[in-house]
Amino acid sequence: MAGKTLYDKLWEAHVVKQREDGTALIYIDRQLLHEVTSPQAFEGLRLAGRKPWRLDANIATPDHNVPTTNRSGPIEDEVSRIQVQTLDDNCDEFGILEFKMNDARQGIVHVMGPEQGATLPGMTIVCGDSHTATHGAFGALAHGIGTSEVEHVLATQCLIQKKMKSMLIKVDGELGAGVTAKDVVLAIIAKIGTAGGTGYAIEFGGSVMQSLSMEGRMTVCNMAIEGGARAGMVAVDDKTIEYFKGRPFSPKGEQWEQAVEYWRTLHSDADAQFDAVVELDGSQIKPQVSWGTSPEMVVAIDEALPDPAAESDPVKAEGMRRAYEYMGLKPGITMGDVVPDRVFIGSCTNSRIEDLRAAAEVAKGRKVSAKVKQAMVVPGSGLVKQQAEAEGLDKIFMEAGFEWREPGCSMCLAMNADRLGDGEHCASTSNRNFEGRQGYGGRTHLVSPAMAAAAAVAGRFVDVRELN
Amino acid sequence: MEKFTPFEGIVAPLDRANVDTDLIIPKQFLKSIKRTGFGPNLFDELRYLDEGQPGQDCSNRPLNPDFVLNKPRYKGASVLLARRNFGCGSSREHAPWALTDFGFRTVLAPSFADIFFNNSFKNGLLPIVLSEEVIDQLFKETQAAEGYRLTVDLASQQIIKPDGSTIAFEVDPFRKHCLLEGLDDIGLTLQDADAIQEYEAKRRQTAPWLFDAIK
Numbered sequence: 001m002a003g004k005t006l007y008d009k010l011w012e013a014h015v016v017k018q019r020e021d022g023t024a025l026i027y028i029d030r031q032l033l034h035e036v037t038s039p040q041a042f043e044g045l046r047l048a049g050r051k052p053w054r055l056d057a058n059i060a061t062p063d064h065n066v067p068t069t070n071r072s073g074p075i076e077d078e079v080s081r082i083q084v085q086t087l088d089d090n091c092d093e094f095g096i097l098e099f100k101m102n103d104a105r106q107g108i109v110h111v112m113g114p115e116q117g118a119t120l121p122g123m124t125i126v127c128g129d130s131h132t133a134t135h136g137a138f139g140a141l142a143h144g145i146g147t148s149e150v151e152h153v154l155a156t157q158c159l160i161q162k163k164m165k166s167m168l169i170k171v172d173g174e175l176g177a178g179v180t181a182k183d184v185v186l187a188i189i190a191k192i193g194t195a196g197g198t199g200y201a202i203e204f205g206g207s208v209m210q211s212l213s214m215e216g217r218m219t220v221c222n223m224a225i226e227g228g229a230r231a232g233m234v235a236v237d238d239k240t241i242e243y244f245k246g247r248p249f250s251p252k253g254e255q256w257e258q259a260v261e262y263w264r265t266l267h268s269d270a271d272a273q274f275d276a277v278v279e280l281d282g283s284q285i286k287p288q289v290s291w292g293t294s295p296e297m298v299v300a301i302d303e304a305l306p307d308p309a310a311e312s313d314p315v316k317a318e319g320m321r322r323a324y325e326y327m328g329l330k331p332g333i334t335m336g337d338v339v340p341d342r343v344f345i346g347s348c349t350n351s352r353i354e355d356l357r358a359a360a361e362v363a364k365g366r367k368v369s370a371k372v373k374q375a376m377v378v379p380g381s382g383l384v385k386q387q388a389e390a391e392g393l394d395k396i397f398m399e400a401g402f403e404w405r406e407p408g409c410s411m412c413l414a415m416n417a418d419r420l421g422d423g424e425h426c427a428s429t430s431n432r433n434f435e436g437r438q439g440y441g442g443r444t445h446l447v448s449p450a451m452a453a454a455a456a457v458a459g460r461f462v463d464v465r466e467l468n
Numbered sequence: 469m470e471k472f473t474p475f476e477g478i479v480a481p482l483d484r485a486n487v488d489t490d491l492i493i494p495k496q497f498l499k500s501i502k503r504t505g506f507g508p509n510l511f512d513e514l515r516y517l518d519e520g521q522p523g524q525d526c527s528n529r530p531l532n533p534d535f536v537l538n539k540p541r542y543k544g545a546s547v548l549l550a551r552r553n554f555g556c557g558s559s560r561e562h563a564p565w566a567l568t569d570f571g572f573r574t575v576l577a578p579s580f581a582d583i584f585f586n587n588s589f590k591n592g593l594l595p596i597v598l599s600e601e602v603i604d605q606l607f608k609e610t611q612a613a614e615g616y617r618l619t620v621d622l623a624s625q626q627i628i629k630p631d632g633s634t635i636a637f638e639v640d641p642f643r644k645h646c647l648l649e650g651l652d653d654i655g656l657t658l659q660d661a662d663a664i665q666e667y668e669a670k671r672r673q674t675a676p677w678l679f680d681a682i683k
Contacts, residue, residue, distance in 0.1 A: 016667040017660055021642045025660055027667055029678050037560065039501035048654070053664075056682045065499065079499040079522050086501050097682050118682060122675070130559040130583055146561035146587035147503075148653070156657040158664055160642070194486060195553040198582055228556065230582050251677030259677045294486050315485045315551055322484065415495045434490040434557060440519040 003269025005166050006235055007201045010141040010266070014124050016158055026161045028153050029123040032109040033060035033096065035087035036415070037128025041151035042090040052094055053157040059118050060091050060098040063108045064415045068378050068405035071102055080416065107381020107407045110134040110222065110348035114214075115383055117247030121236050121263040126153055131348045131431065133224040136233035137217035138240055139266035141201070143230040164231070165275040167200040168268075171208035173283035178465040180358065181216030182350060182429065182448035184208060184280075185223040186288035190298040192278055197229030200276065203268060204234050208282035214243045215354045222349045223431050226295035235267035289335040289461055290433045290446040292323035297433070298446070299335065301463045307331040326435055327443050328423065335445070335461040339371050341424035343456040344438070345402075345449050346378030347412035350429035353387050355449040359429075360393040362453035362464060368401035369459025376403040376418065378410040400457065414439045427455035469592050471650040474621040475573060477546030480536055481610045487550060488557035489584065493566040496522050506562055507569030511537065537570075541614045549606055550577040554595075555584025564591040574620050576627075578603050589643045590653065594622060596637045622648060 004012075016025040038060070045051070052058065065080035075081035084101060091098035099105040105112065110131055113119035119135040125142035126132060128150045135142035149159055169188055188204075189196075202224050209217065217234045224232025234240075241260055244250045251259045286300035297320070299305060308320040308331065324330065329338065345351070345359050356379060368375045377397050379385040385407055388394055394404045411418040412430035420426050420442030429452050433444035447455065454464040497509045499522050508526040513519075515537060517530040531538045537545070548567065554577040555563060564587050567575065574594040588595045598606075609629070610616045619628040622644060627635040646653065657664075672679055 017663045019642070021645075022640075023642045025657065025663065027664070027671070036498050040503045040561075043501070043503075050654070054668075056680050059682050083499050083501055120677070123678065128559055128561075130557065132559075144559035144583055146559050146564075146583060146590065148561060148587065148590035152654050152657065155654045156661075156664065157668070158657055158660075160653060160657065162640070194556055195579060195581070198553070198579060225557075225583075228553070228581065249681045251681070255677040259675070262675065294488075319485050413490075413495050415498065432488075432490070432557060434488045436494055436513050437490050440494075440513065 002273040003271040005268045005272040005274060006139060006203050006233055006266060007141065007166050010122065010124070011163055013122070014141070023160050023162050025158045026124060027158055028126050029057060030119055030125045031058045031150070031153050032113050032125070032127035032132070033058060033087070033150070034064060034109050034129065035062045035083045036064045037147050038090065038150055039083065039086045040147045041154060042094065044151040045154055050155045052096065052154045055095050057157060058096045058154070059113070060087060060096055061106050061109055061112050062087050062101055064409045064413065066101050066408040067416050068408050068410050068418055071406055077417070104382035104386065107384065108348045108351065108409055111351060111380030111384060114138065114218065115247070115381055117244050117250035120244060120250065121240055121266055126159070130225045131222050133230065133232040134218050134222040134348060136221040136224070136231055137214060139233060139236035139263065141231060141233065144225065164201045165199055167197060167202045167229070167276040167278065168274040169202055169204050169278045169280070170206035171204065171280045171282045172206040173208065173281045174211070175208055175282050175285065178450065179285055179287060180448040180450060181212050181219040183285055183288045184282065185220045186290065186298045186446060187280060187285045189223065189227045189295050191280060192227050194226060194294050194296040195228040197224060197227040200229050201231040201233065202227070202229040204232060209234055210237065213354060214239055215352045218352070219349055223295070226431055236263045287448065287451050287463055287465065289451065290444070291327065291329060291335060292320065293326055293433055293435050294319065294323065295431070295433060295446065297323055301335055301461065303334065305329060305331050305333055338425060338445070339460050340427040340445065340455045341373050342420060342426045343372055343375035343452050344411040344426055344428040344430065345376065345452050346380070346410050347430035348380065348409070349431045350449050351378060351380030351384065353384050355429065356384070356388045356393050359449040359453040360396045362450050362467065363400040363402060363457065364396050366400055366457040368456045371459035372456055374403065375401065375456040376405055376411070378405045379407045381407050402456070411438055413437060427452045427461065469650045469652065472592060472594060472622050472647040474619065474623070475546065476617050476619040477573065478542060478544055479547040479549050479606070479610045479616050479618055480542040480545035481549045481607050482536055483551065483607060485551040486553045486556055489555060489560050489563045490557055492555065492563040493560065494520070496520070498560055498562050503565055504569060506566035507571070510566040510570040511535070544571065546571050546573045547618050547620065548572045548575045549603070549610055550575055551603070552578040554580050556581040559583045561587045561591070564588045564593045568593050576603065576606065589647060592647065594620065594647060596627070598635065598637060602635060
């Protein structure tokens with residue numbers, strides 16, 4: 001009999017009941033809550049007269065709506081203020097731990113969870129947010145759910161699910177200097193397509209994944225959904241275990257030893273069979289930039305933009321034509337011909353300390369180009385912000401002309417005041433380049449933090465490896 | 469949830485692939501703390517010529533005359549005909565809420581994004597997967613005949629065309645049962661409360677660090 005995949009192991013450890021119709025009741029260890037997808041779930045509980053099944057399985061923080069500027073007063077936008085207040089009220093009413101807006105531990109849920117040790121290896125983790133796959137970086141089964149399921153998990157601690165298919169994405173070789181986790185995941189999505197992972201749980205493996213730091217692995221898993229997969233994961237190794245030592249909610253003492261012993265089993269067996277295997281050569285990956293309106297529309301920085309006329313699939317060709325029109329770009333040019341009006345460094349994909357260090361290294365001693373209207377850095381959490389300030393990164397950014405902001409989702413999806421103007425191009429370290437995502441008529445180009453900082457100082461998209 | 473009964477409805481063809489949830493319902497409308505009222509902002513950026521704001525009265529906004537749902541022939545449509553990877557992107561359940569609030573009861577496409585597909589069933593919206601060839605043919609027929617209607621019968625898993633011919637479709641038996649009966653998932657799961665408690669008790673023994681850490 002073939003061995004088990006990491007996904008098999010995580011799945012089997014959480015089956016409460018297998019039903020005859022092929023579905024299973026799956027136990028959920030941790031739910032992360034934020035203000036956007038939870039109010040209707042709490043309201044549902046109230047209307048049905050239900051209580052949360054297990055309070056200690058939940059943790060909350062507001063992130064999507066919070067302002068990244070001055071937080072001394074109430075949120076100016078009334079609708080946003082009500083939504084954040086509603087999360088506070090619901091958490092207070094039901095007794096759920098929440099890091100409120102002015103708590104130093106507040107941040108983007110997917111930054112806060114691991115940082116606190118609230119998400120751990122071997123857990124099933126859900127959140128009403130598609131980027132929940134981030135937590136799979138620790139050998140956990142983590143995925144996004146809708147509000148009805150948020151309510152379902154609150155009320156029952158379970159989800160009704162069918163097992164997904166398994167895919168191994170193996171990135172071997174060694175990454176070149178200046179090539180990061182973000183470039184790896186963009187290259188993966190360019191290869192498999194935005195629906196390539198639909199119906200699958202993806203395990204990312206190979207020497208490149210092993211060489212990445214935990215934060216790099218989070219960046220890759222974070223964007224599994226951009227390749228269509230609800231869940232992305234990486235096997236546990238020494239780095240994983242080291243990461244959780246001493247975090248506030250990590251196990252302690254004897255329980256730590258017990259946990260580590262279990263965590264070390266969280267990898268696919270050598271003879272495990274996957275339903276699909278995709279291989280990439282890491283040494284061939286160059287810094288990537290998205291040119292279109294889907295995360296699969298990506299090129300290497302020195303590559304010419306593709307011609308829809310050369311695309312054999314008519315549906316795809318039509319999508320490319322539409323994207324060119326929306327983005328105001330033409331086939332055949334390179335991204336070096338494009339000037340970013342704004343630069344955004346942040347989001348659950350790239351707002352952790354290593355991301356900020358990589359961007360600061362590029363920004364150091366340079367100035368944001370006069371062609372760029374605004375360049376902003378939004379740390380992923382209050383603790384990331386504190387750490388960056390302790391290292392002096394804030395000063396490097398501000399001296400170079402970047403704005404240094406308070407933590408939150410910010411311009412990744414523009415639910416707060418941070419957004420693009422109509423027609424503006426943005427070098428963004430976020431995860432989605434959909435039409436209007438970063439603001440009405442806004443044009444997003446997904447890049448790594450180093451590439452975003454390089455675009456800011458050069459006043460056009462450049463290969464960070466060639467920056468003088 | 470209401471029971472999903474057979475219905476006949478006008479078909480509206482949305483001829484683009486990878487329709488993402490930001491396109492279905494833009495983020496500014498996610499600030500609502502309700503489940504209803506998203507219909508007027510469905511496909512907001514395609515449907516109107518200006519930028520929509522939450523709470524705004526949409527009846528006086530300038531409509532994009534080229535957008536399919538603004539064409540008189542598709543008024544009152546309840547069947548949305550779409551292309552591959554419909555509903556990709558975020559987990560926002562506001563997407564199916566907006567579609568149902570507008571009046572759609574089913575979406576036909578060659579493929580759907582996983583989270584959207586799942587969310588739809590929770591809200592009485594039936595996503596039906598059909599082959600690219602069948603979808604192509606339906607696009608042709610819808611565009612050729614004004615007032616083109618389809619009948620959708622979930623119980624027999626059939627779509628009935630105006631000429632009486634039928635298209636069979638697959639649906640997960642559990643989801644079908646829930647839709648047909650209008651069942652509340654949570655109530656069903658709580659029937660297994662004993663099994664959940666039993667699992668939990670075991671897990672407390674084998675993985676005690678997963679309990680009581682967060683208070």
